[in-house]
Amino acid sequence: MKKQQQKAESLVWAECAAEAALSKKATDVLIIKVEPLLAIVDYFVMATADNLLHLKAVAEKVEEALREEYGIKPIGREGVASASWILLDYGDIVVHIFVSAARDFYDLEALFSDAELIAYPAL
Helix, strand or coil: CHHHHHHHHHHHHHHHHHHHHHHCCCEEEEEEECCCCCCCCCEEEEEEECCHHHHHHHHHHHHHHHHHHHCCCCCEEECCCCCCEEEEECCCEEEEEEEHHHHHHHCHHHHCCCCEEEECCCC
8 A cells, every 4th residue: 555655645736847847937847657677667757858058947846846745855966067968866766857958869758668657748
C-alpha cells in the first residue's frame, strides 16, 4: 500500500513541477513515467525555455512551487551555471529544463520511447 501511495505522490509532485514550468511560460512540457524502466525514479518532467534567463527563472519557479506546496527541496541541482540544461533531482522525480537546441540534441523522449509520455497539460 505504501509503495502505491508513494507513486501517486510522485505524480502529484511531477504535475506541480509541470504547472510551475508552464506558469513561467515554458513550452513543450512533458511528464514521462520512467518508473518501469528505471528503478530509482518514477517520473521525468521536461520543459523548454527560450534562453539562459528564462531557463533559470523556470528552474527557480519549479523549486519554489515544490518547496511551498509539498515542503520538498531538490537533493541535487546540475547545470545551473550552464546555458542549456538544468536538472533538479527530487529523488522520485527529476525535472529537466532545456533550451530548445539542447533538448533536441539530447532527445530524452526518444531515449525513453518505451515509457509512457504524458503531455502536459493533458490535451
